[in-house]
Amino acid sequence: MLQGGHMRRREFLGGVGGLVVAAYWPLAARAQQPERVRRVAVLMNTAADDFEGQARMSAFLQRLHGLGWTEGQNVHVDTRWASGTAGGYRNSATELVKLKPEIILANGTPALAPLLEATGTIPIVFVSVIDPIGAGFVASLAQPGGNATGFTIYEYGMGGKWLELLKEIAPHLTRAAVLRDPAVASGLGLFGAAQAVAPSLRMELTPLDVRDAGEIERGVTGFARSSNGGLIVTGSAAALGHRELIIGLAARYRLPTIFPARLYVTQGGLVSYGPDQIDPYRRAAEYVDRILKGERPSDLPVQAPTKFELVVNLKTAKVLGLTVPQSLLVRAEEVIE
Numbered sequence: 001m002l003q004g005g006h007m008r009r010r011e012f013l014g015g016v017g018g019l020v021v022a023a024y025w026p027l028a029a030r031a032q033q034p035e036r037v038r039r040v041a042v043l044m045n046t047a048a049d050d051f052e053g054q055a056r057m058s059a060f061l062q063r064l065h066g067l068g069w070t071e072g073q074n075v076h077v078d079t080r081w082a083s084g085t086a087g088g089y090r091n092s093a094t095e096l097v098k099l100k101p102e103i104i105l106a107n108g109t110p111a112l113a114p115l116l117e118a119t120g121t122i123p124i125v126f127v128s129v130i131d132p133i134g135a136g137f138v139a140s141l142a143q144p145g146g147n148a149t150g151f152t153i154y155e156y157g158m159g160g161k162w163l164e165l166l167k168e169i170a171p172h173l174t175r176a177a178v179l180r181d182p183a184v185a186s187g188l189g190l191f192g193a194a195q196a197v198a199p200s201l202r203m204e205l206t207p208l209d210v211r212d213a214g215e216i217e218r219g220v221t222g223f224a225r226s227s228n229g230g231l232i233v234t235g236s237a238a239a240l241g242h243r244e245l246i247i248g249l250a251a252r253y254r255l256p257t258i259f260p261a262r263l264y265v266t267q268g269g270l271v272s273y274g275p276d277q278i279d280p281y282r283r284a285a286e287y288v289d290r291i292l293k294g295e296r297p298s299d300l301p302v303q304a305p306t307k308f309e310l311v312v313n314l315k316t317a318k319v320l321g322l323t324v325p326q327s328l329l330v331r332a333e334e335v336i337e
Contacts, residue, residue, distance in 0.1 A: 175205075
């Protein structure tokens with residue numbers, strides 16, 4: 001009996017040990033399991049080898065990393081670079097939605113519109129969109145209401161501001177061609193805003209479309225045949241993609257030109273006025289982080305830029321024979337000499 005008792009005790013202890021191991025094992029296994037990988041999609045509006053597009057994407061990924069999301073560990077990012085035709089954007093949008101990501105970053109109106117057509121459920125954070133209410137993308141800025149929210153770039157009134165600055169830096173001008181994308185509502189809106197202030201500045205405006213390189217070259221060449229003309233380049237994916245051509249044509253025909261962003265001026269343009277083009281991608285990463293952690297896009301307000309920068313290239317002004325007013329220089333965030 002005693003021996004049997006010892007045996008039963010050993011059996012009992014062995015059973016308890018087995019229970020302890022069995023209870024511990026799931027905890028250990030869970031501790032060793034890799035973190036769930038979340039899937040994020042990105043639709044950019046530049047070519048993959050465009051350095052500006054790469055800078056924007058890098059800012060987004062770096063901020064995501066700073067918030068604890070590391071590619072290959074707990075997040076996977078699928079990116080499509082869809083500069084060009086509306087068909088290209090639609091195809092890329094359809095591809096990304098089929099991947100069933102948990103959230104999508106959309107760069108600009110040409111990227112956002114087909115994504116919203118493709119899905120009404122996947123959360124979308126947009127960047128560089130003008131008038132998302134007028135375009136029907138959100139119900140209001142404070143409460144977007146649907147599956148999209150994000151960051152606007154500027155309002156239509158910027159078109160009038162660009163014309164005023166162009167006239168200030170080149171007072172002799174009596175004509176201006178407004179380069180815009182007619183396929184995007186913002187192109188028409190910005191032209192309309194410039195047209196509203198044109199009479200008070202004694203300026204005559206001409207719209208020029210920027211759908212392809214041939215159209216841009218024909219339009220600017222024809223406009224330059226008459227004197228006292230300048231250019232206003234409105235913000236669009238098409239203008240961004242053809243910026244070297246536009247800057248080159250402005251130089252060839254000695255046309256004072258105002259651009260929507262600093263990068264045009266660092267590449268030889270005369271003057272630019274607009275918001276920082278990189279910072280919104282860092283802010284978009286913060287929205288992506290919040291949505292991945294459970295917040296809803298319908299509850300996150302659409303945000304507008306708070307800082308605008310004026311950049312002047314004095315080298316280009318000298319080549320054009322322009323003397324930049326001191327009143328403009330003192331307001332500039334950056335002067336390139």
